[in-house]
Amino acid sequence: MSISLADIQFWEPDEIHEVSQAAAARARTSREKADELRNLPAFTQWSGDAAEAAREAISESRNSLEISAREAFLVAVGAARAYDDAKAVKSEVRELLAYAAESPAIEIVTNTNTVLPPDTVGWSTEEVVKANAKVADLRNRIAAVLMHAESTDDELARVLSSATGDRFPSIGAENVTPERELNRRNAFREVYGRDPASPNDWRMAAALDPGSYQPRNLGVDAEVVAGSFTPQPGRGLVRTNLFIPAEKVQNVAMDGTDIANGRLFPDNLGDNRGPDPNADIEASRVTILLDYENGVVVARQNPTVAVDGERGGALAAVPQVNVLEAPDGRITIDYNAHDSYENPAAKAAGVTVNGRVTFAPAENGAVSLGGNTTIYPSMETYQYRDYAEPVELQWDPANSGSELGPATSLSRHHWVGDATIPFVEPDIPSWKWELENLTPWGGDPFSAHATELQDPTAGRLPTVAKGR
Numbered sequence: 001m002s003i004s005l006a007d008i009q010f011w012e013p014d015e016i017h018e019v020s021q022a023a024a025a026r027a028r029t030s031r032e033k034a035d036e037l038r039n040l041p042a043f044t045q046w047s048g049d050a051a052e053a054a055r056e057a058i059s060e061s062r063n064s065l066e067i068s069a070r071e072a073f074l075v076a077v078g079a080a081r082a083y084d085d086a087k088a089v090k091s092e093v094r095e096l097l098a099y100a101a102e103s104p105a106i107e108i109v110t111n112t113n114t115v116l117p118p119d120t121v122g123w124s125t126e127e128v129v130k131a132n133a134k135v136a137d138l139r140n141r142i143a144a145v146l147m148h149a150e151s152t153d154d155e156l157a158r159v160l161s162s163a164t165g166d167r168f169p170s171i172g173a174e175n176v177t178p179e180r181e182l183n184r185r186n187a188f189r190e191v192y193g194r195d196p197a198s199p200n201d202w203r204m205a206a207a208l209d210p211g212s213y214q215p216r217n218l219g220v221d222a223e224v225v226a227g228s229f230t231p232q233p234g235r236g237l238v239r240t241n242l243f244i245p246a247e248k249v250q251n252v253a254m255d256g257t258d259i260a261n262g263r264l265f266p267d268n269l270g271d272n273r274g275p276d277p278n279a280d281i282e283a284s285r286v287t288i289l290l291d292y293e294n295g296v297v298v299a300r301q302n303p304t305v306a307v308d309g310e311r312g313g314a315l316a317a318v319p320q321v322n323v324l325e326a327p328d329g330r331i332t333i334d335y336n337a338h339d340s341y342e343n344p345a346a347k348a349a350g351v352t353v354n355g356r357v358t359f360a361p362a363e364n365g366a367v368s369l370g371g372n373t374t375i376y377p378s379m380e381t382y383q384y385r386d387y388a389e390p391v392e393l394q395w396d397p398a399n400s401g402s403e404l405g406p407a408t409s410l411s412r413h414h415w416v417g418d419a420t421i422p423f424v425e426p427d428i429p430s431w432k433w434e435l436e437n438l439t440p441w442g443g444d445p446f447s448a449h450a451t452e453l454q455d456p457t458a459g460r461l462p463t464v465a466k467g468r
Contacts, residue, residue, distance in 0.1 A: 003146060003149045003150060003153060004110060004111050004112065004113055005093055005096075005097075005108065005110035005111075005113055005142070005145070005146075006110040006111040008089055008090060008093050008145075008149055009090070009093060009110065011086055011089070011090055013083050013086040013087045013090065016079055016082050016083040016086055016156060017079075017080075017083045021076075079156075081155065081278060082152060082155050082156040085148070085151070085152040085155065086152055086156070088148070089145065089148050089149045089152055092144075092145045092148065093145060096108075096138070096141055096142065096145060097110075099138070099141075100115075100138055104118060104127065104130060104131045104134060105118070106118060106131070106134055106135055106138055108138065108142070113142055113146065115135055115138045115139050115142065117131070117132070117135050118131055180209075180211065180213055183209045183211050184196070184202070184205035184206055184208070184209040185205060186209075187205060187208040187209040187210070187456075188201065188202075188204060188205035188208055188209075190208075190456065190457060191204075191208055191226065191296060191456050191461065192204075192294065192296070198386045199384070199386050200236060200237040200291065200293065200384055200385075200386055203237060203239065203289065203384065204237070204289060204291050204296065204298065206281040207224065207281055207287060207289050207298045207300050208224060208226070208298060208456060210222045210223065210224050210300075212282060212302070212303060212314075213282070214280070214282045216269060216305055216314075217282060217302065217303050217305060217314050218303075218305070218313045218314040220303040220312075220313075220314040220315060220316060221303075221316065222282075222300050222301060222302045222303060222316050223300070223301045223316045223317060223318045223319065224298065224299070224300045224301075224455065224456060225298070225299050225318065225319060225321055225452075225453035225454055225455060225456070226296060226297060226298045226299070226453055226454070226455075226456040226461055227296075227297050227323055227451055227453045227454065227461050227462045227463065227464050228295050228296055228297070228461040228462070228463050228464065229290075229295045229296075229297055229323070229325045229331060229463075229464040230295055230325060230329075230464075231292065231293060231294055231295035232292040232293075232295075232329055232361060233292070233293055234292075234293075234365040235292035235293070235361065235365050235366075235367055235383070235385075236292060236293065236365070236383055236384050236385035236386065236388075237289060237290065237291050237292065237293070237383070237384045237385075238289070238290045238292070238359060238367050238369075238381065238382070238383050238384075238393065239287060239288070239289045239290075239381065239382055239384065240287065240288045240289075240357070240379065240380070240381040240394075241279060241283075241284040241286075241287050241379070241380050241381075242284060242285050242286040242287070242337075242353055242377050242378070242379050243270075243271040243273065243279075243283065243284040243285055243377055243378050243380075244270030244271045244272075244285060244377045244378070244398070244405070244406075245270065245271065245272070245273065245274065245377065245378050245397065245398055245401050245405075246270040246272065246401055246402065246403055246405065247269070247270055247272040248267045248268065248269055248270050248307055248403060249267065249268055249270050249403050249404070249405055249406050250265050250266075250267055250268075250403045250404055250406075250407060251265065251266050251267065251268050251339065251341055251342070251406075252264070252265060252343050252346070252407070253265070253266070253343065254311070254341050254342065254343050254344075255343070255344075257311075258311075261310070263308070263310060266306055266307070266308060266310065266341070267306070267307040267308070267403070268304055268305060268306060268307065268339065268341065269305040269306075269307055271283050271284060271285065274378075274397075275378070275380045275392075275395050275397075276380075277380075277382045277384075277390035277392070278390075281300065282302055284302065285301065285302060285304075285337065285353065285377060286299065286300065286301050286302075286319055286335065286337045286353060287299070287300045287302075288300075288321070288333060288335065290331065290359060292367075296461070297323055297331070297333070297453065297464065298453075298456070299319050299321040299335065299453055300319075301316055301317060301318070301319040301337050302316060303315055303316040303340065304316070304317070304339050304340040304341055306341060311341060315340035315341065316340055317337065317338055317339070317340040319335060319336070319337040320335070320336040320337070320447075320452070321333060321334070321335045321336075321452065321453040322334045322335075322446065322447040322450035322451065322452050322453075323450055323451050323453065323464045323465075324424040324425075324426065324446070324449070324450045324451070324464065324465055324466070324467035325424060325464050325465075325466060325467065326424045326466070326467050326468055327466070327468070328360075328361070329360065329361035330358055330359065330360045330361070330421070330422075330423075330424050331358065331359045331424065331464070332356060332357070332358040332359075332371075332423040332424040332446075332450075332467070333356070333357055333358075333359070334354075334355075334356045334444075334446055334447055334450060335353075335354060335355060335356075335357075336352055336353075336354040337352060337353045337354070338352040338353070339352075339406070349411075350411070351406075351410045351411055352374075352410060353374055353376075353377065353410065354373070354374055355371055355372055355373030355374060355413070355416075356371050356372055356373075356423060356446070357369055357370070357371030357372075357373065357416070357417070358370055358371055358421050358422070358423045358424060360418075360421045365385070366383070366391075367383050367393060368393065368417065368418050368421065369381060369393055369394055369416070369417040369418065369421065370415070370416065370417035370418035370419055370420065370421035371415070371416055371417060371421075371423070372413050372414070372415055372416075373396075373413060373414065373416050374409065374410050374411075374412065374413055375398070375399040375409050375412045375413065375414050376398045376399060376400065376405050376406060376408075376409035376410055376412075377398045377405070377406075378396065378397050378398040379394065379395075379396045379416060380392070380394065380395050380396075381393040381394040381395075393417070394416055394417050396414075396416050399412075423446075424467035424468070425467055425468055426445070426446065426448075426449030426450070426465075426467050426468075427449075427465075427466055427467050427468050428449065433445065436448070449465065449467070450464075450465055450467075451463065451464045451465045
């Protein structure tokens with residue numbers, strides 16, 4: 001059944017919020033009970049057939065509780081997202097009706113989503129043109145609101161179906177089709193040798209699957225590189241997103257072909273968003289993930305999309321990512337990513353998205369970070385531990401939200417996070433390190449000694465080199 005504006009006015013987002021809270025509470029309870037069973041002291045001394053049978057029974061119960069906790073957490077995440085979307089849709093309807101009431105007032109029949117053109121007898125030509133334009137604009141806005149409402153309604157139905165036991169959704173802010181879930185599962189299995197089994201597993205699966213499912217990307221795959229490092233259990237997963245806050249940004253001609261075709265300053269699509277710990281994996285230009293539980297680092301660069309559809313419409317470049325880890329758990333990541341349609345001269349001049357960031361272990365499983373990055377685009381970093389809310393580690397908005405942001409900002413850098421965290425140096429004599437940094441040729445000495453991440457489908461992941 002189709003949704004009407006009148007239906008939306010009766011939505012009660014707080015009821016969805018209650019579902020999210022109840023599911024989160026269930027997840028916590030199941031997790032606590034599973035931990036209690038895991039830590040029962042009696043099994044450290046008890047032996048024999050009866051003890052073994054009891055251990056097997058307890059293990060089955062514990063596994064059941066852990067699955068229950070995981071499933072409840074996924075419902076909580078989905079319901080929280082649906083709650084936010086429902087609030088946004090209701091707000092859109094209020095704004096729509098307020099706009100319709102402004103002069104010249106246009107009537108909307110909310111139970112049929114119909115816009116009634118006003119009686120313009122006696123109006124001036126200018127007033128008639130203005131009214132007709134507003135009628136057309138209202139119809140377009142209603143279509144957009146209803147599309148958002150249908151998507152929200154579908155997501156809520158999926159969540160409620162899960163909450164009542166039909167099927168639990170995969171982790172993520174986006175709707176996951178069966179095809180998308182299968183592709184993610186296969187991509188994850190190729191690296192981990194098993195199926196995803198936790199919310200963070202599914203986050204990694206989303207990053208490892210190069211497929212593009214958003215229509216804007218025209219089906220062009222992302223580029224993904226990965227490597228392995230020493231696991232640090234208890235720290236969960238850390239994800240950094242680099243994204244363009246504007247709807248679109250201005251590029252410059254890539255080459256003579258662009259100039260010949262009059263494409264002197266073609267536009268590329270941006271991500272058109274603010275900070276969001278649940279952002280879709282395709283809603284950033286570059287994403288870097290550290291799976292501390294399993295020791296896997298992944299970097300993903302999504303396609304650059306030309307607004308006018310020229311030059312193939314979309315194209316992804318391979319990000320250059322080099323990593324070193326230290327015995328104390330610090331991990332330094334040096335990244336360099338360029339626009340796929342960037343002019344080669346600008347790329348050679350270093351007008352790219354680049355930086356060097358160090359992630360350091362902190363108390364109680366926390367992670368801190370510090371480093372030097374370009375002042376554009378926006379950069380956000382979160383830590384995710386299964387069955388807990390994401391924790392913001394860092395948020396630095398792009399210095400410019402305009403369409404000229406990349407052109408005016410990519411040549412400049414700033415410090416992010418904790419400036420006292422030392423980056424990981426290569427494990428070479430200090431004199432050699434100093435000499436290499438003084439030498440004006442030979443490239444970047446850090447990258448020369450670090451491990452460059454590679455295509456995870458090309459074989460065994462490269463092991464991150466040890467530094468100090």
